[in-house]
Amino acid sequence: MIGHPQQHLGYGIYCIDAQYVKSGQACCYLLVDDGEVAIIETGTSHTVSAISEALDSLGLAADAVRYVIPTHVHLDHAGGAGLLMQRYPEARLVVHPRGARHLVDPAKLVAGVIAVYGESTYRSLYGELVAVPEDRIISAEDGLRLNLGGRTLEFRHTPGHAEHHCCIWDKVSGGWFTGDTFGLAYLTPALGSDRFIMPTTTPVQFAPERLLSSLDLLMSYRPRRVYLTHYSLLDEPENYVMSLREQINVWCDMALSLEAGPERESTIYKRIKALTLTRIQAHWPDADMAMIEQDLDMDLELNAQGLEVWLQRQQQ
Secondary structure: OOOOOOEEOOOOEEEEEOOOOOOOOOEEEEEEEOOEEEEEOOOOHHHHHHHHHHHHHOOOOHHHEEEEEOOOOOHHHHOOHHHHHHHOOOOEEEEOHHHHHHHHOOHHHHHHHHHHHOHHHHHHHHOOOOOOOHHHEEEOOOOOEEEEOOEEEEEEEOOOOOOOOEEEEEOOOOEEEEEOOOOEOOOOHHHOOOOOOEOOOOOOOOOHHHHHHHHHHHHHOOOOEEEEOOOEEEEOHHHOHHHHHHHHHHHHHHHHOOOOOOOHHHHHHHHHHHHHHHHHHHHOOOOOHHHHHHHHHHHHHHHHHHHHHHHHHHHO
């Protein structure tokens, strides 16, 4: 699947590699029904050409795009929104009410990312952020339903990873587009066709109780599948949700046991890395652990940062 222009997942759903950091790290989805298209997740500005090429290859004109839908405004999910809205003039952007203002005026988003990564890394990862006209935005209130061709998309607020996070329910496929709420499960050659799932506790709005409640909400719909942004289709989510819950609880308990200090974040990183690699090795004793460690290292660092920010909030 990795490296293909698009992969048809059934039910009119196509997965497109966003080419973020490296192949297989993040994806976008085209949802096509009766000649109408929703683009779910935008990737970065560098992803826009791949989305356009995929639409062209499917014989879909620009005016077929009805909706552009980032699950939240972190830039690997929403960085391409403004350019896509320029390219598809009939489309409306559908975004959580708390996130809309950041896409109308992305200056704060840009400043936040530059503060973390620096200007040159920001440019190479995300490219140009284009503002979205306010009059083209639909505010995704909790429970909003939109029609696309012959199906209904339902938007539910799912805080925990971010306050401005929505997941999108597609009854036709029996699937959720989960953004970062259902964690990440990369396709890695080290595990063959198996998948290891891990939560995303990245800064700055990680809230474990809210994330656990959001997982309960998703599972209350009895989904047959989930469409992860990191990465692609995961069937039978009931087989993975317990592991997600366990990891969130274990990481938080561990973090709470540590004393405040300048070394705490690096200790959290080392501990969650050890916990994660131990968990993988217990299930896949023959896996290439060096490859897995390399695949997960950036996410483990971000998760440690998010846990540290969460701890600081608890102590204020």
